[in-house]
Ligand code: KG4
């Protein structure tokens with residue numbers, strides 16, 4: 001099975017060719033430079049950029065994999081959640097290719113793509129406990145099968161990637177903040193600044209990061225962070241995020257085990273690229289009797305190989321979409337999960 005994957009849900013234009021046995025090509029065109037002057041992603045600029053680069057990138061992905069359209073068994077594109085303009089560009093391209101070449105179309109949930117790629121990279125079997133941590137999401141999910149997700153917990157305010165990005169901006173580091181903070185933290189002391197760990201020790205497996213972000217901004221405003229202190233602040237902030245995730249994992253593991261026993265803990269999403277976090281959560285998972293898996297960092301951040309792989313998983317089960325499939329700005333993996341959690345919960 002040879003599938004073309006297309007990813008345009010945010011600020012990365014990506015195309016990839018994937019087979020059941022591995023990744024044949026995986027190209028990402030980052031729009032970082034276009035958005036950097038604005039300090040974040042500008043949806044209109046993103047959509048225009050996807051239009052400009054997507055066709056060339058698809059051609060390149062096919063050239064690298066040394067295949068042609070007639071070799072394909074299907075085409076998959078991220079259809080949500082994400083920025084609607086970008087999603088329209090990628091999904092329309094996928095539909096056109098499917099129509100012209102009579103191929104099955106898979107309109108993939110971007111979060112499902114993050115969730116399933118470890119099954120290609122690490123041969124993980126269902127069920128598993130997934131911690132999905134990215135720029136816009138933070139959730140524990142029980143993954144029972146393709147399309148079968150139960151949310152155990154989510155953030156009541158910010159996502160961790162968002163917190164990394166905002167803290168980076170506060171101290172003058174470049175967007176995206178995650179890699180910049182991780183790099184700065186290498187030379188810092190994680191015990192230097194006393195920062196809060198919202199919801200730590202509370203029952204359940206929901207998350208909160210906004211109090212941590214505010215505490216960092218207060219330290220800066222109080223003049224407690226000079227240029228030379230930035231590595232210490234980054235290390236202390238990163239340590240607080242890891243502590244929060246570790247504490248919540250202990251609760252999620254118990255909730256998961258009640259139905260499924262000890263299984264793999266799988267880390268996914270852009271923040272899962274963080275090596276300090278990977279090492280700590282691996283140790284915690286192992287202590288809890290869970291094995292640990294996280295895709296290589298380049299497959300944690302947004303890419304099209306994960307979209308193509310989700311397409312393979314769906315096509316194998318005949319979960320094919322019609323050409324009238326619509327892009328969706330919001331698209332939860334577990335439609336039965338309550339829309340807002342933790343109302344009234346204070347950190
Ligand atoms: O999954 P992703 O590429 O895009 C979304 O779907 O959100 O995640 C992007 C997020 C950004 O907030 C970025 O700062 C964060 O992942 N990130 C990291 C690291 N690399 C990327 N956060 C912490 N440490 C990293 N090494």
Ligand code: ZN
Nearest residue numbers: 114134270302
């Ligand atoms: Zn993502």
